[in-house]
Amino acid sequence: MFPVDALQIRAARDDDRVPLALLFAAVAEERDGIASEPPIDVEARAASWNLDGSLVAVSNGTIVGSIHIDRSRFGFGEIGMAVSRDRRGRGVGSALLAAAVDWAREQGLHKLSLSVFPHNTAAIALYRKFGFVEEGRRVKHFRRSSGELWDALEMGLLLDETARPWASPTS
Ligand SMILES: CC(C)(COP(=O)(O)OP(=O)(O)OC[C@H]1O[C@@H](n2cnc3c(N)ncnc32)[C@H](O)[C@@H]1OP(=O)(O)O)[C@@H](O)C(=O)NCCC(=O)NCCS
Numbered sequence: 001m002f003p004v005d006a007l008q009i010r011a012a013r014d015d016d017r018v019p020l021a022l023l024f025a026a027v028a029e030e031r032d033g034i035a036s037e038p039p040i041d042v043e044a045r046a047a048s049w050n051l052d053g054s055l056v057a058v059s060n061g062t063i064v065g066s067i068h069i070d071r072s073r074f075g076f077g078e079i080g081m082a083v084s085r086d087r088r089g090r091g092v093g094s095a096l097l098a099a100a101v102d103w104a105r106e107q108g109l110h111k112l113s114l115s116v117f118p119h120n121t122a123a124i125a126l127y128r129k130f131g132f133v134e135e136g137r138r139v140k141h142f143r144r145s146s147g148e149l150w151d152a153l154e155m156g157l158l159l160d161e162t163a164r165p166w167a168s169p170t171s
Pocket residue numbers: 027032033034081082083084087088089090091092093094095114115116117120121122123125126129
């Protein structure tokens with residue numbers, strides 16, 4: 001089994017752009033866990049990837065997962081994450097989310113939030129493990145390329161009601 005302690009979690013850097021976009025495109029191909037679906041323009045996605053708030057999980061020099069915390073102007077951060085299909089269920093997601101919580105606290109964010117498809121049991125279990133609670137459900141929210149309309153669960157984790165961002169976010 002893939003040893004979790006061989007994992008490195010670090011801030012994303014410029015030369016991660018293409019591998020990040022390739023991982024994103026591969027997960028989009030599954031049409032199941034994330035909202036984006038194919039086709040993904042890997043070059044454009046790589047160029048526009050927001051490295052600020054992006055963390056990567058690296059194993060033997062390969063990016064096997066990533067998490068992005070989109071800092072809002074209002075003190076909360078919105079999370080998006082993905083792990084390579086062949087590395088799931090081995091603690092990579094947990095390591096990324098733990099690092100994201102630490103990062104968010106360091107940034108002075110008071111809360112983390114996310115949207116997840118209700119059928120995504122692995123992701124929901126991961127978020128619950130870290131204390132995220134369900135805050136609501138957006139009904140028939142996402143139009144899929146199949147034509148279906150999927151609900152989204154909104155989940156949140158309150159970090160520190162007194163926290164104040166020390167750095168001014170740009171968006
Ligand atoms: C969701 C995702 C990031 C989880 O990453 P992961 O590396 O598999 O997560 P972990 O191995 O750390 O597992 C975390 C917890 O999730 C739960 N879990 C993992 N796989 C599961 C599964 N197949 N079914 C049910 N629960 C599962 C377990 O509770 C586990 O905790 P434990 O190991 O302490 O028991 C990963 O499945 C993924 O990338 N999915 C596709 C993209 C996606 O759905 N992104 C999230 C969009 S909201």
